[in-house]
Structure formats: structure tokens, C-alpha cells
Amino acid sequence: MDDRITIKVADLIGSPLCISAEDGQKVFEKVESLLKSGKPLTISFDRVTMLISLFLNVAIGQLYGSFREEEVRSLVQVNGLSGDDMELLKRVVDNAKKYYANPKGYDAAWHGEEDEDEQ
Amino acid sequence: MKLDVGTIRSNMDGFNSIARIGKETQNMNLGSVRWDFSRCSFFEANMAAPLYVVIARLRNELNDVSVYNVSSGIERILKKNNFLTVFNMTSLPDNNQTTLPFKIFKLHAGEQFYDYLESYMNGRGIPRMTDALTKRFRQSLVEIFLNASIHSDSKSGIFACGQFFPQKHRLDFTIADAGIGIRENVRRYTRKRKMSSCAAINWALTEGNTTKTGNHPGGLGLKLIKDFIRINKGKLQIVSRYGYYEFSSRGASVQKMDYDFRGTSVNIEINTQDTSSYCLKSELSSDDIF
8 A cells, every 4th residue: 555645835835836935844844843743745746837046955955864775765755747847856856965965165265255345 | 506418318328317316416305396398309108207207206205396397298108107196296198008107105005006007908908919928927017016025125215107109119117115225135144245236237247146135045036037128128226325237038148337326127128029939848746856
């Protein structure tokens, strides 16, 4: 018997627009609590009409701060995304893995120019 | 106080002119300023959004702002896109359907902004474009709007408008805010108090860099927009404080402006005849993602 749980994102956030960080956080918290109990789950984007990276960073990218890559890979699946949105999610996931590998790396490496003329 | 408004196009000169107007009225309060349009031979309608940044700051200080000597041609354009309603003038119907009208949004009105795009991009306002292009364009604009919501700290909201130029097959859309600017955000985050506006824009455009607080990654939005603009052969302009950034098929450049634009403005110009699919990789499955 398949005990995989499906999270219907549009139902959970009450909107087909996956754009805000607040809604992303709501999805993240739901996914996080299920993963903590080791339950396999599918995040369904059926009926979603707009999806942006900000939402995905919070909803899914953030998982890599709480779980190991292998855990996410073995327990989480997604469906209902078009090909270009799958590419977007892939970019978000790759970015998140880099971020959590070295969260402050970019900042520490930055040696931008200074300009005394600006107030 | 009377001030000349020169010709305003979506380029560095146009943004510099708007910043100059802001600079000359920076310390006014409870006053009156009249903008003279007699030397304005052309006003690209999408530039109404950054111009409103100056108006919003003046009105915050309870100044009266009015316009005069507006030529009939420019008046027609700015009435069609509703901009002149901010001066209590009437609007005109946009029979040619080339405008996405000027609108002021509350800071956290992301869903309303999406509805606005939906309303004016479905057979109204802009030309028929491929579904893939329409989707990437909307996604880009919503990313920019949400960036402004999160980062700008604008007390006056977010200003948006767009204009289709049929003969050039180009559509410009500009989102502006009268907030703290990219420089202040990046200075606060990096604690580099002397970072210049240009350096701050470069920092913000580096993939993975974000000033968002909270324990989650970010910093992809502008990179994705640049990828889109590269394929589309369009143009991206980011103006914030003294910094002017432009990216197009000819390359990227950041320049220091003569005047301080006290806010942030992002303009996207797209080639509306683009037929790219925007799906670059072969089918990704769920197993390839994580």
C-alpha cells in the first residue's frame, strides 16, 4: 500500500499563485513536519498558475537547512510542474545546496569598491 | 518653484533627468513645485513610474506638484496610461491598446499586481506573444515586484506601468519604489558602510547573494531575469541611488549617475516577437531535482 502523502500546494495556501514568502513558509512548515517523522510525500503543484523563485526558495530550498540531501531525495517528490517550472525548481535546489554548504561564503568573498563621493 | 522636465526616455539620460528633478526639490516641504514640460520633446510612458518616485517624496513632505506646457502629443500618451490622473487630470481611452496603465500598489499587494498583469496582458494593452514568452515575462515582473515588497521599505508603495512600442516590437515595463535603495540594503547586510551604489548593484546581481533575512537561500530572481533577457534579446535596467545598470545582448555595464535617484527602478524591455521556448533542458523528472 502506498502511504505517500500528497500536499496540494494550491489548496494549502488557498491560491493558485505561489509568489509570496509567507505562503512558501506555510508549505515549508508542512513539509518539514512530515519529513521529521520520516513520511514520504509528494508536493503537488496542480492548479498553480504562477510560481516564482522567491516562493520556492522558502518552500523547498529551505529544506536543505533542516535535512540531508539524501533524506530529501528519498522522501520528496514533486508533480504538476511544467518543464520550465521544473527547471526553475532545479535552479532553486542547486542554489540551496550551495547556500547551506557555505551560507556566508558569498559575503566573506566580497571585496566591492567603495566610493567616498556618495553620502 | 518651477523646474524644467527635459526629454525622458528609458536610458541613462532619462533616469539622470528624473534624479536631477528629485535633487533640486530634495529639501522642499509645504511648498509648491511646477514642472515645465515645454522642453520635453518625448516622454516614454513607462518612465512615469520612476518619475512618480519624485512626486511621492514631494507629496510626503506635503508639497503641491503640478505640470504645465505639456504638448498635446505627450499629454495624450500620459492620459492614456492614466499617469496624469495623479495631477487630477482626466484619462483617455487607450484605443490602440498599447499601455499597461500607471498604477500605485501597496507594498504587499503581490496578488493584486498579478491580477493587474493578467488583466492587461490578455488581449489588452500588449500584443499577442507566445505563451512561453508571456509566462517568463510575468514571472520576471512578479519577481521584481516581490523584491520591491521585501527590500524597499517604501512608505509610498510600488509604482508600475508599461508601454508597447508597436513599430519596434518592444514592450517596456517599469517597476519603481521610493524606498531605501539597493545600496542601503547591501550596506546594512554586508556592514560595508561605504559601498557605492554601483558596487551594491553588482553585489545584488551576483547569484546567491541576497539581503533577505531569515534562514533560507535566495538571490536567484535577478539572475533568472538576466537569463530570460539574454535569450529574448531584450534589455534590463536597474537604477538605484547613484547606480545605473544596463544589461542587453551588447553586454552589461554599471555607471555612476550624476544625481541621486532616491529609490529603485527596474525596467524590463522585451522583444515581443520572440518565439523561444524557454525550456532549455530535456525533460526533468522529479528524481532529477533533489
